Amino acid sequence: MIFNYIRSSFRSINRNRLHGFLNILGLSVCMAVMILSILYVKEETSYDKWFDRSEDIYRIGQTFNMGDKNEEMIITSQPLARSLMAEVPEVEYATRTNNLFSGSGLVLNVNNNKIHINTYSVVDDNFFNVFSFPFKYGNRDAALIKPYTLVISEDLSKRLFGDINSAGKTIKVNGDREYTIDGVIDENMKPAHIDFEIYMSLRSNEVNQNYWGTRNNYHTYAKLKEGSSIESFKNNINQLQWKYVLPVMSQYIPNLNKDNTKMFAQPLNDIHLKSKYMFEIQTNGNITYVYIAILLALVIIIVACINYMNLATAQSSRRAKEVGVRKVSGSNKKRLISQFITESVVQSFIALVLGFIIAELTLPFFNGILGKQLSIVGNGFLTIIAISIITSLFIGFIAGLVPAIILSHFEPVKVLKGSFSTSKKGGTLRKILVISQFIVSAILIVSVMFIYKQIDFMHNKDLGFEPDQVISLKVRDDYLAEGKYDALMQEMRKNSNISGISVTSNMPGQTMGQNAFEKKDGTVEAYNFIIADPNFAEVMGIKYTDGGTFRHIEEEELNKIYSSDENFENTKQEIVVNRAFVKKFNLTEPVVGTVMRIKGVRNSVIVGVVEDFHVDNFDVEIMPIAISDWGGNPRSHIVIRMNSSDIKSTINFIEKEWRKAESVYPFNYSFLDTEFAKKFKKQEEFGKLFVGATIFTIFVAMLGLFGLASFEAQQRKKEIGVRKVMGAKDGNIIKMLVIDFTKLVAIASVIGFPIAYILMNKWLSGFAYHTSMSATPFILSFIMLLTLSVITVIWQAYRAATAKPVNVLKYE
């Protein structure tokens, strides 16, 4: 029997090719989106969970109550791991990683095969006791115990050595020191929040590791003993904070006490989707996106079912006769329902196969947007297949059920005489379904327009500096400090195509270091700092509003300022601050000459004030920034402003000079404007995803509308015939039908636009600097929806209008 049903399903699809095609097309696009959503969700939720006893692993962070806001940090002091092991009984292992200042990266050399690596991690010898990375080669338990050892990724191993076992081999790092490879991590490892190409042993350069409170350069992880009490663990780490960190930090932060500083433990399994601290190891995922993807998959399954029902019932009058004949020939309701459900399940399976093809073809685009390497074939292929088959069975069943029930209820006496009509209720339901699809489309189109309006706004906003014709060179901080680039800089200064050079720790867009000063009322506020030379603001095109750069004040005058401040420790530190700094610290005129201090440690005098400039995304307000030329982070960039239209030859010149100064490091430069534009990548990706979702939704909505239009045209044949006999012209009929359908768009817009307004208003308010809510996107969206829907229905309307009335108005 089932084969009979399947055969008849294929015949039915073949008979109504257009409807079969639209049904399957709609379903397969839905299936593709569903498959992509499953892939995404599966990957995002699998981070770190595969590590042995991942539920026992925690990352430690600390909170300080600074001023009126609570500062939460996910980085910790150097000796914390050691103390966790020694003093907290719940802890089995505690380990650290340091990857905050991987600075200028590493140059690896194997037999003159040189590879430059940007990011790497320096880890404790027990790192792999906590994180059970799968080793392809080498012994995980013995890795990184000796100094000058490292563990590398399989991909890097292949690039350096080819497809061999590289464990035990050596690599020359940064031109001099030889490191031994202790292990190679299997490339088929599942996703983790910590995922570097190189893990170096911390033992290689064991400096003084005893600073508590300051120098928070480490991520510290603890793996608890099985069955430990997490409450007791949390309590014990607070004791460490109070015992070691509080005494040090209370020197800098007034009123710091046990109530306002604590340590917290973050479950490893929460990091990827729920952690958004400053100094994360990598940009984490976002649980909201996972929810959106699940929601999207569900909505799509529903929409796919709705559309199938819409298109299938639209054909019902055509199939009514078949039902009648089958019933008269002895088929019962149950058999008919089985037959129609088989038909939709068959279509759903064809769609599933096509869906996999569409998903596979669009996956590179999707991966590009998300920066992921999702693949259908690979880890969990069978799970995806299983989920897809079950879902498509479900879609087929649900989508087929309603039309099956409707069709199987037709009474043979009526349908065979031709006086059949479907209920009006069905028509209303169908309209509501189509309207809901249009509401979603309207919301999405408006959202896309606002997202791009905001992106455009960000690209065109005055940044407070002039990024055109500025390049930055990534350099080795130790070489820079040792003056090994001096000759290079001198040569560049001589070149008339170069108008300015500066060195700095941070380029706009890179995470800056943080420090704190006291306000006049004694409270402490954080600020960000950039370490640079005196030319920095000028080369970057940042405008001074008051004073000038450091080292421009005469010694005598400086001494006067210093001596006027009785508590001043004579450190003679000068800083240039931005307007946001002035505002944050409530500084009064004259700002230049103001002395900033933090208890016991350093004093700085403000020598210049610059306009605010954007260093960060537009979703945060411009932060208070101090630029100075003392201490802190290593300087690892040379900034070069060019004044020539012949950029290429200038860059060639710089490269030539670079080669003279640097034999190991590659010539690594980037244009400031393109680099800064990368800041908007997140929004642009978001925008692209929205465009994809919008196109998809509109497509599906149009399919739904097409189904409705063909149903209505079928349903209203008699009415149209009567109207024509009564004198209606083709144009009258087309107008009538099109207006009827565009009414649906109008209703959907009236409902969808306010929702879109609220959503976009909320989205934009997440940006400290954003474009305005204007009417244009709404008007454009309305016109777009209207045009698309007219295009969709006009053919059906034309066909209905030009049909000869005699064919529908039976005389006999």
Place this chain on the structure above:
Amino acid sequence: MKTLIKVENLIKKYRTEEIETTALNKVNFEVQEGEFVAIMGPSGCGKTTFLNVIGLLDNMDGGEYNINGSNTSGLNKKQRNELRTKNIGFVFQNFNLIDDLTLFENVELPLVYAKVPSKERKERVNKILERMGILHRAKHFPQQLSGGQQQRVAVARALITNPKLILADEPTGNLDSKSGNEVMNLLIDLNEQGTTIIMVTHSNHDASFANRVVNLLDGQVVNEKINRAKYELA
């Protein structure tokens, strides 16, 4: 009397992929103004097709057709529509009222498409509904009426444009005998007031009200009968 309809050697063929069927084969037919003609014949003899062609709802494949002095061959779709809406009203067996429109709106429809101003439309529709005795139900929908009442509305709609000719397709076919008689009386009244009527029917009773009965068989007129005893049965 003036000739209203004149058909000479009318040919109508239907084609499918494989076969060609001649539905009307060289039909000659004339109707004078004010006549009441009944067309009879077995199922499939071509009555419907004949009415479609006369009603300008369908094209012919050969012959000549004049209505009210205008030759219809060579007219384009628009001109045929104009000629039809000006001269012909239709009454169908299954009434063909639009379910979503009220009685008033159904009757008003031809005037809307003829772009008659709203005020005049209202006057004319009310007048005709009154004449049909259904003005009190003007705001009802077709489904709320009996079959006989629905057919009256259909007649009212056919008359609203003051056509010279009414084509009625088995107007009593879906009605019980009482309602059927009412509708026939209505048509007789109209005919007495000067409207020409061509009616397709299976019923000898209905046909007996006509001046003339034309019998079709296999697409050809086989005989014509003048009905002398016309009103005696009424």
